[in-house]
Amino acid sequence: MSRARDQAAQAGHAVIDPLLDELTPGAARGRLVRLRARAWLIVQVAAGATAAWWVAHGxxxxxxxxxxxxxxxxxxxxTYGDRVRRIVELTIGVAIGILTGDLLVHAFGTGLWQIFAVAVVAMALAVLLGAGQLLMMQAGIQGVMLTVLVAGDGEALSRWLDAVVGGGVALLIAMLAPVRSTTQRPRERAIAIVGHLAEVLTETTQALRNRDHGRASTALRTARELSRELESLRATTAEASAAARLAPLLSGEHRDDVREIQGILGPLDLAIRNVRVLARRAEAAVEDEEFVPDTYIDMVAGLAEAAATVQEQLERQGPLSATREDLVNLARRSTWSHPRAGLSAEVMRAQVRSTVVDLLVLSGMQLSEARRRLPATREEFDPSSPDDAPPTSPQPG
Structure with missing residues (x-):
């Protein structure tokens, strides 16, 4: 009995504790922050519903x-990226559902099997017309609604017009009163990603200096999460770009801001990939107790400083070209290899060089110019290079 009571108490805590957590001041503040962030959208949706009813009814x-x-x-x-297509889908879906329901109800009346038949036929027709899931479901819903409510003569057409009115009002509001935070969010997420990139490089530097395997593993995990963050940034930027196109009242500054973030997505993706490889080789070097020259570790530290500068410029909305001088100096330092450097160390040096190119392109430099700014490695032009030196990594790019 005692064990049963303990299990019951644990089950009760499992249910009650999360509810109590939601009542804490911190959770309440979080909900208020979410409410403030969505307040303008809530007002838009409520205004759209009211205006659509007034147009259709009045x-x-x-x-x-x-x-x-x-x-x-x-x-x-x-989301803004889907609004136009979804509005069209909703309208077509309603039309298909109403037409199907109207025909079957007038031919066979209403009942259980008629509801089943209308739902199947309407959704099947929508799929045959190449519909997505939203259109298919709307076709079925509207057919069933008409079957259950039994629309009178002429009501089917009016219901289709109601859908057109609702979609048109929604599109008009989206164009005239966009959610301005939609165009600001890409920069905020880009700042966070570049900050995490700098964090990975800083942690990797400290892991290499202190031979700290746990720290190297943490840096690698963070580096692997950056790809998921970048995908979220891509989606956010696409939504902001669609909002900028749909909303003529948005200022040119908002559009330029979105275009700037769009322009850095490609080189930022490449930089994240290269830093992930660098972090993986750093973890292997620490785990295998491989010799990593101090000059190589300094290069990683220099790359972290460059990423931090990019983050700072994004926050200030300053010119990203401010990072170029430091990156070019880092590129020159990366030309010299150490004769005792092992495979992981040389891969890290190569990734530093590749990331330098990515960040130069991110700063607005043409790819050909960025590659030209990356000097040839010592082994490629110095015949006095020792014969037993490790092979040079391929030229990045």
Whole structure:
């Protein structure tokens, strides 16, 4: 009995403790922050529903245009990148569902099997027309609604017009009153990613200096998470770009800001990939107790400083070209290899060189110019290089 009571108590704690956590001041503050972030969107959605009802009921004289506000709310709740396509899908889906339901109800009446038949036929037709999941579901929902409610003569067309009204109102609001935070979010996420990139390089530097395997492993885990962060940044930037195109009232400054972040996505992706390889080889070097020259560790530290400068310039919205001089100096330092450096150390040197090119391109430099600024390695032009020196890594790029 005692064991059963203990298990029951543990189960109770498992249910109650998360609820109590939600009542803490910290959780309440977090919910308020989320509310403030979404307040403008909430106002837009509510205004869209109200305006759609007014247009359909007051101007078109539809007695119960319930689908007009529903369509407006669904469309305004979508991301900017999907709004136009989804609005069209919703309208077509409603038309298919209403047509199917109207025909079957007038031919066979209403009932259980009619609901099943209308749902199947409407969704099947939508799929045959190349519909996505949203269009398919809307076709089925509207067909079932018409079957259950039994629309009167002429109501099917009015319901389709209600969908058009709702979608049109949503599109108009999206164009005239965009969520400005949508265009600001890409820069915020880019700043965070570059900051994490600098953090990985700093942690890797300290791991190499102190021969700290745990620190090297932590840096590698963080480096691997950067790819997921970058994918989120790509989605956010695409949404912001669509908002900038749809919203004529957005200032040119907002559009330029989005374009700048779009321009750094490619080189930032390459820099993240190269730093991930660098962090992996650093962990291997520490684990295998491989000799890593201090000059190589200094290169990684220099790369961390360059990434931190990029982050600072993004925060200040300053010119990214401010990092070029430090990067070119780092490129010159990377030309000299150490005769005792092992495989992992040489791979790290090569990744530093590749990342330098990526960051130069990120700063706005042409790729050909960035490669030209990366001097040839010593072994490639100095015939006095020792014969037993390790082979040079391929030229990056």
């Amino acid at each position: 101007l078109l004289d539809h007695p119960l245009p319930f689908f007009a506000p529903i369509t407006a709310m669904i469309c305004l709740g979508l």
